[in-house]
Amino acid sequence: MVVKCPHCGKPIDLIGTRELRDKFHLTDNQIQHAREQGKMPDPWLSLENRFLYLREDIIEYVEERSRVRVGGAVKEILSAIQNLPEKEQVEARKILNDELAGKRRSR
Numbered sequence: 630m631v632v633k634c635p636h637c638g639k640p641i642d643l644i645g646t647r648e649l650r651d652k653f654h655l656t657d658n659q660i661q662h663a664r665e666q667g668k669m670p671d672p673w674l675s676l677e678n679r680f681l682y683l684r685e686d687i688i689e690y691v692e693e694r695s696r697v698r699v700g701g702a703v704k705e706i707l708s709a710i711q712n713l714p715e716k717e718q719v720e721a722r723k724i725l726n727d728e729l730a731g732k733r734r735s736r
Contacts, residue, residue: 641673642685643674643681644684645679646660646680653691663690663694669690670683670686670687670689706725710725
């Protein structure tokens with residue numbers, strides 16, 4: 630939903646919880662949990678039981694959330710590799726590099 634600022638006339642792009650679910654795949658529980666943790670941007674407008682957010686704030690939040698999740702997955706992979714014997718670490722890194730380069734091995 631785009632509304633115009635009554636002061637300057639610039640467009641303000643707002644989204645509600647339905648769009649958070651449909652376009653950003655955030656469930657009501659995820660939204661509530663993130664709000665409780667102070668991670669979710671504050672609503673730009675609160676109408677009784679409905680919150681409206683600035684689209685740019687939500688895009689920034691979703692991108693940061695994704696970076697954190699991907700970073701955690703990478704750390705898990707690296708940690709798992711470090712727990713292997715040295716020879717297997719070398720093989721695991723080679724397999725990982727091949728996967729990242731699109732040179733998938735037949736298994």
